[in-house]
Amino acid sequence: xxxxxxxxxxxxxxxxxxxxxxxxxxxxxxxxxxxxxxxxxxxxxxxxxxxxxxxxxxxxxxxxxxxxxxxxxxxxxxxxxxxxxxxxxx
Numbered sequence: 001x002x003x004x005x006x007x008x009x010x011x012x013x014x015x016x017x018x019x020x021x022x023x024x025x026x027x028x029x030x031x032x033x034x035x036x037x038x039x040x041x042x043x044x045x046x047x048x049x050x051x052x053x054x055x056x057x058x059x060x061x062x063x064x065x066x067x068x069x070x071x072x073x074x075x076x077x078x079x080x081x082x083x084x085x086x087x088x089x090x
Contacts (some may be wrong), residue, residue, distance in 0.1 A: 006090040009045040011063040012054030022047040025080065032077045035083050044068060052084055 007021040026043035036045065042058040046067035048054050057075050058064055 010049045010054055011046050011067060012048050012051075012057040012061075015049070017049065019047070021050070023050050023084070025064065027070070031070070033064070033068070033072060033080070035080060035087075037087065050084070050088065052081055055081055055084060 007016050008019045008022050009016050009023060010022060019039065024039045024041075024043045024045045024047055026034055026036045026041050028034065028041070028043040035043070036043075039045075044067075048058060055077070060073075064072050064077075
Protein backbone atom coordinates (compact mmCIF):
# COMPACT_ATOMS: atom_id res chain seq x y z
CA UNK A 1 0.00 0.00 0.00
CA UNK A 2 1.52 3.38 -1.04
CA UNK A 3 2.30 5.94 1.65
CA UNK A 4 0.11 9.01 1.85
CA UNK A 5 1.90 12.18 0.71
CA UNK A 6 1.18 15.20 2.95
CA UNK A 7 -0.33 18.08 0.98
CA UNK A 8 -0.44 21.78 1.92
CA UNK A 9 -2.00 24.84 0.29
CA UNK A 10 0.16 27.77 -0.82
CA UNK A 11 -1.26 30.96 0.69
CA UNK A 12 -0.06 32.94 -2.34
CA UNK A 13 -1.45 31.05 -5.34
CA UNK A 14 -3.87 28.73 -3.50
CA UNK A 15 -2.59 25.53 -5.14
CA UNK A 16 -2.38 22.27 -3.20
CA UNK A 17 1.15 20.85 -3.45
CA UNK A 18 3.36 18.33 -1.71
CA UNK A 19 4.58 19.63 1.64
CA UNK A 20 8.22 19.04 0.64
CA UNK A 21 7.94 21.36 -2.37
CA UNK A 22 6.69 24.32 -0.29
CA UNK A 23 8.48 26.69 2.08
CA UNK A 24 7.09 27.19 5.57
CA UNK A 25 6.87 30.73 6.91
CA UNK A 26 6.61 30.77 10.69
CA UNK A 27 5.77 33.16 13.49
CA UNK A 28 7.89 32.17 16.46
CA UNK A 29 6.50 32.36 20.02
CA UNK A 30 8.31 35.71 20.49
CA UNK A 31 6.61 37.15 17.36
CA UNK A 32 9.44 36.95 14.81
CA UNK A 33 8.53 36.02 11.21
CA UNK A 34 11.03 33.66 9.51
CA UNK A 35 11.39 31.32 6.54
CA UNK A 36 11.68 27.73 7.76
CA UNK A 37 13.15 25.57 5.00
CA UNK A 38 13.38 22.52 7.30
CA UNK A 39 9.67 22.59 8.15
CA UNK A 40 10.40 21.67 11.75
CA UNK A 41 10.93 24.99 13.55
CA UNK A 42 8.71 25.86 16.49
CA UNK A 43 5.87 28.27 15.81
CA UNK A 44 2.70 28.87 13.83
CA UNK A 45 3.25 28.12 10.15
CA UNK A 46 1.92 29.00 6.72
CA UNK A 47 3.12 27.57 3.41
CA UNK A 48 4.34 29.30 0.24
CA UNK A 49 5.66 28.08 -3.11
CA UNK A 50 9.40 28.68 -3.54
CA UNK A 51 8.58 31.57 -5.88
CA UNK A 52 8.78 35.31 -5.14
CA UNK A 53 5.59 35.77 -7.20
CA UNK A 54 3.63 33.71 -4.64
CA UNK A 55 5.07 35.83 -1.83
CA UNK A 56 3.98 38.97 -3.73
CA UNK A 57 0.48 37.51 -4.17
CA UNK A 58 0.31 36.65 -0.45
CA UNK A 59 1.39 40.20 0.36
CA UNK A 60 -1.29 41.68 -1.90
CA UNK A 61 -4.01 39.46 -0.39
CA UNK A 62 -2.68 40.05 3.16
CA UNK A 63 -2.65 36.26 3.55
CA UNK A 64 0.18 36.23 6.10
CA UNK A 65 -1.65 38.81 8.20
CA UNK A 66 -4.68 36.49 8.36
CA UNK A 67 -2.61 33.35 8.91
CA UNK A 68 -0.67 34.80 11.83
CA UNK A 69 -3.43 37.10 13.13
CA UNK A 70 -1.05 40.07 13.34
CA UNK A 71 -0.17 43.04 11.13
CA UNK A 72 2.97 42.20 9.14
CA UNK A 73 5.16 45.25 8.33
CA UNK A 74 6.48 45.80 4.79
CA UNK A 75 10.06 45.33 6.04
CA UNK A 76 9.29 41.67 6.88
CA UNK A 77 7.99 41.04 3.34
CA UNK A 78 11.16 42.62 1.92
CA UNK A 79 13.36 40.44 4.15
CA UNK A 80 11.45 37.31 3.11
CA UNK A 81 11.80 38.26 -0.58
CA UNK A 82 15.57 38.77 -0.25
CA UNK A 83 15.94 35.51 1.70
CA UNK A 84 13.88 33.61 -0.89
CA UNK A 85 15.90 35.02 -3.82
CA UNK A 86 19.20 34.29 -2.07
CA UNK A 87 18.21 30.67 -1.45
CA UNK A 88 17.10 30.33 -5.08
CA UNK A 89 20.55 31.36 -6.36
CA UNK A 90 22.39 28.71 -4.32
